Amino acid sequence: MKFRNLILKNIFRNKSRSLLAIIGIAIGVAAVVGLGMVTDNLSKSTENALTAGAGDFSVIAATGPNNGGGPPGGMGGDQVINQTKVTEISKITGVGSAVGVLRTSVDLSNSTNTTTNSTSGPSNFRSMTSIIGIDSSSISMDDIVVTNGTVYSNNNEVIIGKTAAQEMNKTVGDNISISNNTFKITGIYETGNFMDDRGIVMSLDSLQSLTNKTGEVSLIIVKANNGTDATSLATKIQNNYPNELTTSTSLSGMDRMNNGLDVINSGSWAVSLLAMLVGGIIVIITMLKAVAERTREIGVLRAVGWTQKRIIAMIMGESIVLSFIAIFVGLVIGVGIVELLSTTNILRGIMPAFSIFLFLKGIGVALLLGILGGIYPAYRASRLSPTEALRYE
Structure with a gap:
């Protein structure tokens, strides 16, 4: 055998x-x-579950207080970026999408609703309302989620943060006056960020018109392609625009x-x-x-x-x-x-x-x-x- x-x-x-x-x-x-x-x-x-739709990092102007703002959801700095940079950055290899965001603050407690920059002094901090301008199709890039109603569809509509709606006693269908302009509230949103939930979001064109900043944005939110390392991509963009643009990533949450x-x-x-x-x-x-x-x-x-x-x-x-x-x-x-x-x-x-x-x-x-x-x-x-x-x- x-x-x-x-x-x-x-x-x-x-x-x-x-x-x-x-x-x-x-x-x-x-x-x-x-x-x-x-x-x-x-x-x-x-x-994917934690970052679905949200941007990976923000691109801000390299000059200004503390070299600009912060990660997506932050207020950004005083400096603005030419909106053409959004298109340029979106064409960089590894970039999945890029969206321009304009941020400012408005004092809704007075009759004129004076707009100001996002770094207003502490004396009138509690009266200031954050205003975010972003295309309606891209609000998820800034972690904005409409929980009641719908997103705005034209320049005369806005969505309002949950905290702001409670403080102002506003709801879907109400009107709100901003800088002598009347807007209809079409939805209530949440971001999980206290400051942003005290704010108002409208179309980018509307806010650019209100602030006389046509063709300008405060920051650019970027989402990397699947398989592309966001930190490496942020460094690449920063190297492409030395002394002009810088990037800010929020890595602590990802590290945890x-x-x-x-x-x-x-x-x-x-x-x-x-x-x-x-x-x-x-x-x-x-x-x-x-x-x-x-x-x-x-x-x-x-x-x-x-x-x-x-x-x-x-x-x-x-x-x-x-x-x-x-x-x-x-x-x-x-x-x-x-x-x-x-x-x-x-x-x-x-x-x-x-x-x-x-x-x-x-x-x-x-x-x-x-x-x-x-x-x-x-x-x-x-x-x-x-x-x-x-x-x-």
Whole structure:
């Protein structure tokens, strides 16, 4: 009988024992593959969920107080940017979209609604209302979400922040006077930023006309293409306009998100390693039991001239063959469970993804468990004395 045929015969001779070993290895494979399908795409899914539609960073004038304003949602500086820069920046490789935003403040407590710059002194801070000018199709770039009503559709309409609406006792359908111009409120919005939620948003053209800043914007909000690093893109834009434009990114929130994802990834690896440990123990116990049950058989093989190396090769070969069978079982279990959870919307917002790397990692785990699980039993079998083994009952 050929050596490989003997290995296969030994495996299927005791089906329950072999099945136990296969299950043990399959547990490890399923854990690595299943968790990998979820966590490998978790970072991208989380980033998309948190930044869907929102800009990645803002471009501001390089001159002015503190070199301009801040990240998307900030008030910007006194300096303005020629609106043609919006088109120029949108054409830079890696830029997904760019939108110009004009910001100012209005004192709505007096009859003339005097407009002023965004850095008004603290004496009249509480009476000032932030005014944002941005194209209606791009308000999500500035984290503006209409929660009641609709966005403005012409230059005579505005949306008002939730806090401002409460303070002014305004609602959808009311009119509001700004700089002696009457606007209809079409919606209530929220940003999560206290200052912006005390403000009013209108079309860019309207605010440019009110402030006599036609063709000018306070800042440009930029969103990078998928796969483009926002920090590198910000540096590239800044280098393209030295001493003219600068960029401001809000990285603290992303850093905290990445740290959280690192914890999640570490946790998934811990669960995978635990599953591998359990699988390895099951394989070792199974193979040791197999050696104990075949003590007399191994003694006969040693008596007819089988070397220790050949005995080790036989036991290890059986363990590796079991591992290859477990690869298929583990992949089916791991992928099947994740797909089932995804279908039932339990993994809402997460896009599971199976990759070649994950497949290779599953094969590696199975072979590792098979080899590690077979080493000691194989070594123990090879050390059996033929005389003692033949006397074993």
